[in-house]
Amino acid sequence: MFLNKIIGAEASLRTKIVSLVGLLILFTVPLLANLFDEPFLVDIASRILIYALVAVSLDLILGYGGMVSFGHGAFLGLGAYVVGILTHHSYEGTAVAFLPGEWQGTTQAFIQWPLAMIFSGLLALIIGALSLRTTGVYFIMITLAFAQMLYFFMISIPTYGGEDGLNIWERSEIPLLDLYDAKSFYFTCLILLLLCLWCCSRIVKSRFGMVLRGCRQNEVRMKALGYPVYRYKLIAFVLSGMIAGLAGALLANHTEFVGPGLMHWTGSGEIMIMVILGGMGSLIGPVLGSAALLMMEEVLAGWTEHWMIFLGPMLVLIVLFARKGLYGLLIGKGADNG
Amino acid sequence: MADPILEVISLTKCFGAIAASDGLTFSVKRGTIHGLIGPNGAGKSTAIAQLSGELQSDTGRVRFDGQDVTRWPVDKRARSGLQRSYQITSLLPEFTAEDNVAMAIQSQQGHSFRFWDNARKDHSLRIPARKILERVGLSDFADSPVMDLAHGQQRQLELAMVLATAPSMLLLDEPMAGMGQSESLRMMELLRPLKGDVTMLLVEHDMDVVFALADMITVLVKGQVLITGAPDEIKNHPEVRRAYLGDY
Known part of the structure; x- marks a missing residue:
């Protein structure tokens, strides 16, 4: 018993140290980028944060709820499209298609982003309501199929660019903040990610979270x-979809482009790889996974276009030898305690 | 005391051409311990699964506490007070013993759509959970992960979870399965005082246990009710003897 306590206490200290170091790095990225005179680092870091957000959302249902959703790209993509479409109409001065009335869209983040979350949440409600009637492999396949359906649906709508996607000519507007400024954008992403992590850490420990686990x-x-x-699984699925929708809204702003490619199953696979790589069932894990995967992509892709050849074996090793992923490697034994 | 809490009316379940339950009819009086026995393959576990709602019955009815529950799903039957335990231990393996009991208590406190407060620091869950662990003799293991518990302790924990839901009726599927002599005795001591408050349908291989505890016994053979009667009657019934000796 005593030994257990020591290991537990040590692990929690380690958790604290790791979190603290992580936060320190996250808050000083723009500074470091300036220091090394590599401003594009902030850009990459923003992308990491956005993918961390969507990976956390997947982890909420995969790591805590055991729902292997292979269609998370759909929610990410829809969130991005909401921003893309609203900006498109606002820019062109035309009415939003498929909606009654003559609303010409908006570029206001406080309208765009919540709408992205609502639409992704609604999509999750529909997909979840149907797929959660199955389990196991069937669930994986059905979520995958729904995402692919949406992918082909977006390809077939010429109004919104079809296969070519939509360019976003204006980033979202937030009062007193310029999202074109790389640092402002980075900190916006960071604050949203931290907010999401905080909410999720409360949720997984709540009564609802205990039922989910x-x-x-x-x-x-x-x-x-x-x-x-x-019912509990469906609500978790919808929550997860909403967070992914928010990540989509950020991603649309980041790349200033939305395309159906976001919804393709390879995109969903990448999100799942981040979660597994970083460590399922820990909220910090997916953040690490996102950072590791995107940085590896950045570095390896610089060497060879066949960088996936290196990624594959690495994933196999992680799955075989570090079942709690990178987070488990960093934290050690206490990683199970969530 | 006389009214039946559970009525089973010609309940049938077929797997392909084999009728695992073939027109089961019996009733269980409120507050009693009712034994359900029969040789291997008699359909005891199938019957339990049909009563708990895990298996949908082909035909027949189940009435529980004055309501027709035949089409109710498992969770609804459980909330109405009809709880079951499993022959093969079924727990939440990554949680601690106390977590497991707390989850059982939580299920009785209305819905769990509470997203914010830490459930592990909720006294309305934790204090009763501790009390129940004490009652089954697991206080020392409250914070142990279920995976670290010995088999007998896991069985006790399972009973603790079922008790925590304050059921009006228990479906006990071989609660002593795989237990040692002393553990079995302990389990019997835990079950006996519940009599009167909680109705129990007890499936058990150990005949001594059944005859010691049960008020009434139903004997199943090949998916059918052979006889329902008091223990003495069953003990001396020639057909029951024949069924168990195998030359049926």
């Missing part, structure tokens, strides 16, 4: 205890 461990038992598990 119980479902991953033993769904049959949870039902026998009297929990209508479907």
